[in-house]
Amino acid sequence: MKVLIICNRNFSKVIYRLPQQTKEIYSSKTIEKIANSLEKRGHYVEIADGNIEIIDRLKDFFSKGKGIVFNLSYGIQGDSRYVHIPSILEMLGIPYTGSSPEGHTLALDKVITKIILEHYGIQTPEFWVFSSPDEDMSNVKFPAIAKPRMGALSLGIQLVNDTCELKKVVEKILEEFHQDVIVEEFIKGREFSVGLLGNGNDLETFPVLEFDFGGDINAMQSTYLKKYKPVKKICPASISEEVAIRMREMSKKVFHILGLKDYARTDIRMDLGENMHLLEVNSQASLGETGSFIHAAKVTGRSFEEFINRILDVAIKRYPMLKEN
Numbered sequence: 001m002k003v004l005i006i007c008n009r010n011f012s013k014v015i016y017r018l019p020q021q022t023k024e025i026y027s028s029k030t031i032e033k034i035a036n037s038l039e040k041r042g043h044y045v046e047i048a049d050g051n052i053e054i055i056d057r058l059k060d061f062f063s064k065g066k067g068i069v070f071n072l073s074y075g076i077q078g079d080s081r082y083v084h085i086p087s088i089l090e091m092l093g094i095p096y097t098g099s100s101p102e103g104h105t106l107a108l109d110k111v112i113t114k115i116i117l118e119h120y121g122i123q124t125p126e127f128w129v130f131s132s133p134d135e136d137m138s139n140v141k142f143p144a145i146a147k148p149r150m151g152a153l154s155l156g157i158q159l160v161n162d163t164c165e166l167k168k169v170v171e172k173i174l175e176e177f178h179q180d181v182i183v184e185e186f187i188k189g190r191e192f193s194v195g196l197l198g199n200g201n202d203l204e205t206f207p208v209l210e211f212d213f214g215g216d217i218n219a220m221q222s223t224y225l226k227k228y229k230p231v232k233k234i235c236p237a238s239i240s241e242e243v244a245i246r247m248r249e250m251s252k253k254v255f256h257i258l259g260l261k262d263y264a265r266t267d268i269r270m271d272l273g274e275n276m277h278l279l280e281v282n283s284q285a286s287l288g289e290t291g292s293f294i295h296a297a298k299v300t301g302r303s304f305e306e307f308i309n310r311i312l313d314v315a316i317k318r319y320p321m322l323k324e325n
Ligand SMILES: Nc1ncnc2c1ncn2[C@@H]1O[C@H](COP(=O)(O)OP(=O)(O)O)[C@@H](O)[C@H]1O
Pocket: 125, 145, 147, 151, 152, 153, 154, 155, 157, 184, 185, 186, 187, 188, 191, 219, 220, 221, 222, 267, 269, 279, 280
């Protein structure tokens, strides 16, 4: 099959640059590794940059026969960064891996995700949303954690202990990230993530992975740790089978209700009473080799190559137009 990998490289190839520039990016090494994994299975692979030139590139690539996009684009800028490439592909009728514009929209917005989770009775930390430091913050329970509404990589995340501190942090996040601030009750305890792969009844969950904070119930994942000093991962996590099943079922349910596709990862905190609180769902879970998703995937016994091709296969299955080939 012809596969066009779309990622982001040149962020200046747009008409205007917006204040909200995307901070997530795949390394060339990971992209090369994914391309090699697909080629080893006999696919014809090219790599494209998801910027102003993408429509011409798509026209060129797909005019010579059917194929699929392997979407590794986090987007260039704006509120809806994950949504841009899938929207273009949907409009043009081109098959692609991963979630649709709708799924990415819901998962990228931590506030909307939590409103939906609450509607379906899935526990998530209590929260408040602010778009100005002058709003009434008297209801907030401390300690709390403040984060940008559409954040990632723990960027801008800050633990706050009182209203005075919170006001300053809200002001800073608004200034730096140009988006609302979501404030959540801080969940003391352990932290886990669950990888998901597949669709419908064939949705599988990877073994639950724990971030090893060495017993520190106040620890959290900072940007520094994520980028430079990844926290040790324990997979499968040392939890009872019953707790693991609860986390996996909770993650599956979220995947389905947000309408996600092919793969995703949930982030979960477990409090001291063993209650699980879903923090967020990553609809564009990193496929980087040091990430928790790939770590857990490998624990299932599959190689990186097998796993990347499995993502492609579950995506292809969703498109009847590809089966006609
Ligand atoms: N309500 C919370 N209670 C405790 N820790 C939290 C809470 N929210 C976030 N964190 C910590 O901050 C990290 C990043 O938060 P998360 O909501 O997953 O945003 P991001 O999209 O930046 O990954 C989490 O992995 C966790 O360590």
